[in-house]
Amino acid sequence: MSDTSPFKSSAQAARAVEDRTQEMQAVLRKQGVRMTKQRAKLVELLSQAEDHPDANELHARAREAGAGVSLATVYRTLSLLEEGGVIHRHAFEGGGSRFEAADMPHHDHIIDLDTGDVVEFHSEKIEHLQAQIAAELGYDVVHHRLELYCRKAGSDKS
Amino acid sequence: MSDTSPFKSSAQAARAVEDRTQEMQAVLRKQGVRMTKQRAKLVELLSQAEDHPDANELHARAREAGAGVSLATVYRTLSLLEEGGVIHRHAFEGGGSRFEAADMPHHDHIIDLDTGDVVEFHSEKIEHLQAQIAAELGYDVVHHRLELYCRKAGSDKS
DNA sequence: AGGAATATGAGAACGATTCTCATCAGGTCA
DNA sequence: TGACCTGATGAGAATCGTTCTCATATTCCT
Numbered sequence: 001m002s003d004t005s006p007f008k009s010s011a012q013a014a015r016a017v018e019d020r021t022q023e024m025q026a027v028l029r030k031q032g033v034r035m036t037k038q039r040a041k042l043v044e045l046l047s048q049a050e051d052h053p054d055a056n057e058l059h060a061r062a063r064e065a066g067a068g069v070s071l072a073t074v075y076r077t078l079s080l081l082e083e084g085g086v087i088h089r090h091a092f093e094g095g096g097s098r099f100e101a102a103d104m105p106h107h108d109h110i111i112d113l114d115t116g117d118v119v120e121f122h123s124e125k126i127e128h129l130q131a132q133i134a135a136e137l138g139y140d141v142v143h144h145r146l147e148l149y150c151r152k153a154g155s156d157k158s
Numbered sequence: 159m160s161d162t163s164p165f166k167s168s169a170q171a172a173r174a175v176e177d178r179t180q181e182m183q184a185v186l187r188k189q190g191v192r193m194t195k196q197r198a199k200l201v202e203l204l205s206q207a208e209d210h211p212d213a214n215e216l217h218a219r220a221r222e223a224g225a226g227v228s229l230a231t232v233y234r235t236l237s238l239l240e241e242g243g244v245i246h247r248h249a250f251e252g253g254g255s256r257f258e259a260a261d262m263p264h265h266d267h268i269i270d271l272d273t274g275d276v277v278e279f280h281s282e283k284i285e286h287l288q289a290q291i292a293a294e295l296g297y298d299v300v301h302h303r304l305e306l307y308c309r310k311a312g313s314d315k316s
Numbered sequence: 317a318g319g320a321a322t323a324t325g326a327g328a329a330c331g332a333t334t335c336t337c338a339t340c341a342g343g344t345c346a
Numbered sequence: 347t348g349a350c351c352t353g354a355t356g357a358g359a360a361t362c363g364t365t366c367t368c369a370t371a372t373t374c375c376t
Contacts, residue, residue: 034373036323055363070325075364093249093303096363110292113300121291129284130306134268137279139308142271145251146304148288150297192342194354213332228356233333254332 020047020103024086031084038062038069042077046087052098052118092118092147108146114155178205178261182244189242199225200235204245210256210276250276250305266304272313 021044025035033039045053045061053061055074062069069077078099081087089097092111098118107120126146134141179202183193186201203211203219211219213232220227227235236257239245248256250269264285265278284304292299 034322036373038324068325072326072365073324076323079365091249091251110295110297112297119295119297121295123287123291126284126287129281129287130304133279133281134306134308135311137268137277138311139268139270139277139306140311140313141306141308144304144306146288146302148292148297148299148302150292150299153293153296153298155298192353194342196355226356230334230357231355234354237334 017044017048020101023103024081024101027086028081028084033080033084037067038073039077039080041065041067041069042074043081043086046081046099046101047103049100052090052100054096054098056096058099093149108148110148110150113149113151175202175206178259181261182239182259185244186239186242191238191242195225196220196227196231197235197238199223199227200232201239201244204239204257204259205261207258210248210258212254212256214254216257249303251307266306268306268308271307271309 024043024047025040028039028043029035041062042058045058045065055071055078058078059069059071059074062074078087078089078097082089082099086102087099088102089099090109091097092109105122107122108126110119110121111117112119130144131141182201182205183198186197187193191197199220200216203216203223213229213236216236217227217229217232220232236245236247236255240247240257244260245257246260248258248267250256250267263280265280266284268277268279269275270277288302289299
């Protein structure tokens with residue numbers, strides 16, 4: 001499998017994942033969330049995921065990892081983690097919600113219509129324009145959703 | 159200075175509902191779409207709607223108008239009209255898809271988190287930035303989704 | 317360890333949407 | 347205009363993602 005990780009060595013990467021997992025669990029414990037085996041496993045899976053898995057995918061990964069977690073618990077835990085603010089939920093077009101750890105800078109998404117790949121990007125200019133527009137209409141932006149559904153440049157699909 | 163230009167639904171209201179209905183039906187006929195009673199009624203309901211009704215709401219409105227249309231047909235027709243480009247489908251957070259006639263300039267949405275109200279806006283600057291960002295990453299934007307979930311400025315919730 | 321509060325698993329229930337299929341209605345052609 | 351062929355409709359079953367129910371199993375506090 002190709003490795004798009006920004007880390008130089010797998011040892012370093014493992015360490016980082018460990019840190020992220022610990023960090024997420026710490027935040028949750030601070031909120032009084034009981035850290036059960038299945039929650040710990042899901043937190044770990046999410047902290048090491050480099051894509052945007054959905055509930056079913058996480059269910060499968062947990063099973064593969066030898067730690068059985070029921071689909072019901074996967075859903076319950078995802079909602080819990082979202083409430084706790086340690087993961088983000090995305091409802092892209094088609095299919096169900098997809099998730100990602102929340103411990104990285106805010107960003108929006110480009111979804112490849114042909115492959116389903118998700119690319120992240122961020123534009124301070126767009127963020128600023130959004131706030132400005134909302135303000136002109138008398139609103140404060142609580143959160144937003146910006147998704148660009150794209151095709152690779154040049155792939156003529158008409 | 160801002161290129162924001164929100165539309166007032168009253169601007170479109172000036173235009174006769176019948177004209178919009180005829181226009182939409184004409185476009186569809188041109189595409190070889192059979193104009194059945196049910197489809198005609200749904201096109202009419204959509205052309206006169208000033209909000210963003212969902213399938214169930216349209217089903218109810220058709221019933222109230224004395225023209226019974228099954229829910230299955232409502233869904234089939236909505237997909238048909240969307241393919242024909244005469245309506246747009248929006249999947250806002252929570253609940254199902256909501257629709258609106260497509261015969262007005264492209265725009266994005268602000269959703270009031272407290273009231274559910276939807277305000278339309280458009281920013282050429284943002285559109286341009288989106289295309290630019292996608293291009294830099296090797297993509298062409300096919301369509302996008304920009305929604306600002308807001309609260310009235312100053313309404314200190316919590 | 318002892319226990320109260322809480323989490324889990326399995327499957328039923330749910331809401332939105334799509335599909336199946338027997339019947340019905342547009343639009344065309346003679 | 348009337349018969350026809352194709353495509354459309356209605357009613358309900360089926361699907362899909364997600365949530366809920368409830369009996370049982372765990373966690374975490376003391």
